[in-house]
Structure formats: C-alpha cells, structure tokens
Amino acid sequence: MDKQPFLSAIEQICEEKGIAREKVIETIEMAIAAAYKRDYGRKGQNIKVKFYLETGKMEIFQVKLVVDQSMLKTEEETEEEKRREKEIEIEIEKEEEEKRFRFNPEKHIMIEEAKKIKDPALGKIKKVKPGDELEFPLEVHEEYGRIAAQTAKQVIIQRLREAEREAIYNEYKEKEGEIVSGLVQRIEGQNVFLDIGKATGILFPEEQVFNDRYRPGQRLKVYILEVQKDSRGPSIILSRAHPKMVSKLFALEVPEISGGSVQIKSIAREPGSRSKIAAASIEEGVDPIGSMVGQKGTRVLAVINELGGEKIDIIKWSSDPAEFIKSALSPAKVTEVEVEKKRGLARAIVPEDQLSLAIGIRGQNVRLAAKLTGWKIDVVSEKRVKGLEAEKTKETKFKKTKKTTAPAEKKPKKEKTKKDAKKKTKKS
Template identity: 60%
Template sequence: MDLKSFQRALAQIAEARGISPEVIIETLEAAIATAYKKDYGQKGQKIKAKFNPVSGDVKFWQVKLVVDESMLYTEEEIEALKEKKMMPSEDFEKSAEGDEMTKKVVFNPEKHIMLEEAKQKNPDIKLGEELEIPLVSKQDYGRIAAQTAKQVILQKIREAEKETIASEYKSKEGEIISGIVQRIEGNVVLIDIGKTLGILNREEQIPGEFYRQGQRLKFYILKVEETPKGSVVLLSRAYPKLVSRLFELEVPEIASGIVVIKSIAREPGYRTKIAVDSAEERIDPIGSCVGQRGTRIMAVINELGGEKIDIIAWSQDPEKFIANALSPAKIAEVKIEEKNTAVVFVPEDQLSLAIGKDGRNVRLASNLTGWKIDIKPAEKTKEPKNGETEEQNETKEPTSAKTEEKEEGPASTEATAGKAKKKKTKKEE
C-alpha cells in the first residue's frame, strides 16, 4: 500500500464518512505505529508515528518514560512481592482522575530510561516526562506493513464513524426522525435513518402494526445506548411523545407555542387523549389541532395507522377537566374526594362509553388528568352536568375533538365530522 495514496484519499474519506481529516490522520498514525511495532518492535515498546499528509512521509519514534531510582523496585522488593504472589508492574497505574498513582515499577529498558541518560539526549527533559527517540524507517516497511495498516485503519475509521454517529444522534434524543424499514430480525425491526440503522424493539412497536421492507415511517428517538458492539439508536412508535411531536409538525400553533399540549395519555394502537390549552383567547386550541375538515388530526391518525385520537380541552377546574377527559361519554356529575380521587356519575346509556372497551377510556382519562376516577351510574332524574338535554347538547360546540363516538378497534378510526354535518344528519333522520 503506497502511503502517499492516503494524501489523495484523505479528503474523499473525510467527506464520505463525515469525519474530520485530523481524526483520519491520527487513525493512520496509530495504524502505522501498530504495524511497525508488529514487524520491527520489541515487547513493551511504545512506538509513535508521524504522518506528513503533504509529502506522504512517515517518521517513527520510540517513546520512553524518564525515571530515577526512587521510582523503581529494588531486587529485594521484587522478591518480597513474588513471595506474596504479587506481580510487580512495569507501568504506572492511573487514578480515577487520570493522574499517575504513587507506585513503583520494574525497570524495562524498552519502556523506561534513567534521568541521567535521558538528559544526554535532551538536556531539558524532566523526571516523569516522555522522551521520544527517533527510529530509522525500514526500506521495505511499506510492502510488509501494508495489509496490517489497512486493516487497523479500517477498524479505527469505523470506530471514529460510530463515535461521530453516536454524538450526532445523541443530540437528537426526544425528536422525530423519518426512516425506512430495512429488515426484520425476529421481534426487532431495523430502520435505515440515514448514517446508521435504528433499532425498533418489540416493546416500542405499535400493537397490531405490521412492518414491511421499504416502508417509510416516522419514529421517536428514545436514546442512544452504548453496547459492547458500539452505540445503537433506539427508536419508538409507541412512546406517547411521538404523538405530540407529530402534532407539532402538523399544527403551526403548537410549534410556535400558542397552543400548548398540557398532558397526553396513550395506549398505542387504540386511542390517545391529548389535553390542550391556548395562550391566546382568540385561538381555539381544539380547532387548531383538528384543522379544516379534520385535515391536521387525520394526518397524525394516518401516520399512526388509524389510532383514535381525542383532543381534550384542558381546564384548571378538575371537575371540568375530568368530565372533558372522559369524552366521548356524557357526564352527569363529578365529585372531587380526598387522596386525588374523583367519583364520576354517568347516565346508564353512557356507562359503557365512559368506561370503554377493557376499561381503556377511563384508564386514559385517569392518566391524562392525574386523578383516580371511579365511574358510577347516575340517578335517572339527573341530567348531564351542564344542565342541558341530550338533544341540546348535540347542537352545542363540543369540548373535545374525537376520532369516533364508539370504542372500536384501531382499524376503524375516522375523524369526527364538523358540527354542520351533525345537524344535517339529524334533519335527514
């Protein structure tokens, strides 16, 4: 391998891999030093190489630590350690802070040099410093070390690339990223997210969602995790904040901070409830999230494979907030009790809707509000909490936007139509 060829390839590798030229040069120098030591060095030697990217020339040094008698074990001390079945070291140990620990070593002429001898080569050298002794480059070094250097270089570049990727995606934790399903290995889906593959584990997948090769989806970046094989980017399709991030993309009012998502509760693949509020009275937070003819909310629903979404009006009044959170059910009365518990009275015909299939609706409402909710049937004489009849309630502007009036499977989700459509349907009936 011609070392001068690295000069021409340096810029290309740096651009393609996204690694700085300095890192590549350091990698090259480490690889050359490793190959040189393997072919010409002695055990215990520390070899340093310096590569000139302009000329392609390489220079080598043997690095030795400057010591004196106080830093070395005596013969008696070495024998005493051996009797205790302790092996004296040739290297100074490092403390947790990276400083040299006060410990003696066994002198090794390949690693150490006495202070008096070192001063003959460099009068300014001090105890504990490293002396660099020039080595003669071998004429046939390039041919012999080519393959070794190439392998080490590729390995070092891969390591540097992984570090660069880890750093890049670490800064994107908590954000949304678009990716393409590359392949499926058991319960794990591997996602192409650009410079690396993201990992979508089974517990972060939406229940009932099927993935196919080449499919493009949006994912939430959970975290970058260090493993023995390097850094991996963990993704999620089930995390609640994925929904809020999707709404940020679709709703400018949320992205700008005018409309605020106060809380979110999600059961992936079935239903999500989002409580929203507006920083400006003139802005309707629910209408902003739904969009004209439901275009905004439907974009999120489609991305989530038909998962139902309820947009709830947030309120400082816990009674009102809890009543809103149990949408689409109509509530007769909410009583606040001790220990963050609320008893909710619901008309008989609304009980199943308030509780939801497998208790999902009341469970989501509880998670959304932070209150423990106890559903009880209301007395027949009681009317809905707002004092209106059911017929009057249908013609009033709703306090929440919901994807469906009945609790069904995730595949049957549709956005709620506008108020005018409801009136028209009633007349037709």
C-alpha cells in the same frame, strides 16, 4: 508514499463516513505505530507516530517517562517479582496499577540522564522533571514499505470501522426521542428491521401497534426509543407504540408546537386504539385545540393516518384538577367533579344518559382519563348520587330520631304491705 491518491482517499472517507479529519489522522498514526512496533520495535517500547497529511510524511518516536529513584521499586522487590513471574511463567505488568514500578530502559529514563539531553530546536539542555515524557526520534526504515503498509492498512480499516460505528452511535444517540423516517428492510419472526439512513433500527413486538401490517419496502415513521453500544455497531431500538410518538408527530404537523406557542402537557395512549392529549396555550390568543386540529381537521387527520386510524381526543389542559378531569372525560358531558387531593381520588358525576360514554367501551375512556390526569376517577350517575344522598339523609334522620326520642318513665311499683295482704285475703 504517493500522497495525492492517499489524500483523496482520506478526504473521501471523511465525507462518506461522516468522520472528523483529526480522528482519521489519529487512527492512521496509531496504525503506523502498531505496524512499526510489530516489525522493528522491542519489547516494552512506547512508539508514537506523527503523520503529516498535507505532505504524506511521518516521524516515528520512542517515548520515555522521566523517573527518579522514589518512583522505582528496590532491587529486592524487583528480584522477588522476577522470581514470582518465573514460578508462574507469565509476565505481570503492574506499572499502571502500583505507585512504584520496575525500571525498564525501553520505557523509562532516569532524571539524571534526562537532564543531560539537549533540545535540538533550542540548542540547549531541556528543563525536565519526574513525570515528564521525552520523545526520541527513530529511524524510518527504507524497507518500511510493503509489509508495514499492509499491516497499517488492515489496522486503519479496522480503526475506521470502529470510528464509523462511533460516529453513527453518536449521531443517533443525539436523535433519541425523535421521529425518523424508515424503510422496512426485512422481517424476522416478529421483529421488524428498518433502514433509517446510516443505520438499521429494530422494531420489537412490544413496540409495534397491534393493527399495523409490515411489508419489505414500506416507508413509515418511527420513534427512536433507545440507542445502545454494541460490538457490531450501535443497536437502535425503535417504537411506534410509545406515547411520545404521538406528540412528536403533532410537532411535525403543527408549527405552533414546534414554535413553542402550544405545549402538549400530557398524553395517555392505548396504541392502535385511542389516545388522549392535553394541550395548553403558552401564548395569549392561541387556541391549542384549534391549532392541533387544523383547518378542516387536516393536521389531526395526518397524525391519525400515520398511526393507522388510531382515534385521538384533544382536550384543553387546566391547572384546576376538577376542570381538567371534566375535560379529560370528553366526549361525555360531566355535571360535577369532586376531588380528594390527599388521596388523589376524584368522583365524576354525569347524567344517566352519559354514564356509558364517560366509562367507555371496556372502561377505556375513564382509564385513559385517569392516565392523562394522574387521578383515580370514579364515574357515577346523577341518579345514583341522588339515591346515595337520599339513603344518607334517611340514615341521618333515623340516628337523630333515635337520639331525641327518650323512653317513657315507668311508675315505681308500690311495696306490698301486711294490711294490703289481709285485705286481699278478706275479699277472696
């Protein structure tokens, strides 16, 4: 084997495909073993190859398992199994499934025979026990050249493709939940395919932003939502609609987030329309909102532009539910927030002129605030609250009056006597 071009090819494969050198050598060994078994092997043989990349030389071995009588089936069991196999005309290999198996001289060697074998390196008998594996050198045929090399080449190409797919899968699996830059490759129906480096990702309709317009050659940032294994290679699902797309874009623009002094606590998003972000400062003296907005709004504008003009509200996170809800309803000014922790309900009281702003167009502001805080929020005006309180007070007074005002006592009627009846008769 001309080793120099071969070595150069291996090194090139490792570098270009990002595959470990050991993985390539292992693949070559498996390919050569498969080719040897096909051309020169016998049924049941377990072939192992040791390939030395530096020299280009190889050694071929037949591997046998050391067994004792307790590991084997009895003659009766073996005969019965042979009879069943003959009846259904198929070969049944159950060695891996059953504790005991049929002895095969190509795969097994009895412990008594194994103990007679000398170790060439030590020059003495090997110490072996049942379950050990012994390697027996096989002849490397001179004609094991063109045909075997061609077979090996085909298997190597296949295995390297598999190794490459595995390497790409592992690389992008580690990038799940990260932002990458992609180039729009093609558009098929509503699905958009992007070149993201060593692989192609897919942007399904449900992961797209409704006002985005895609064209081949367009470069944009995408969020790696999920990486799945597929027979044709890794399937990489991308997103531009996921809430974490926003937080990851801010992490790219804001050093305080990537540095850990500012933390995004929660996000509520309606892709392409509006997002609300709750941020907190981990380090004293750092303003979370100011850090994310940036000087003259440069940082937040960079994110808005990447998201196609999506509006972004940044609020300060608070551990106090009432304060958090009050901030979440911004830009509306909230007078007071009443919370019912057991039921997870909150009532936000706002001035009359702030009611529509607090609720938002088609309820968007209060809906996003509820998602952001995790509370069910009911927005009411001060006027409405006063009206409800007045009605309540009126009702309470009415109930009290009803209880305290007792009915006037009725005088008992006198029973009519016979004398009274006579007097009445005389008068008439």
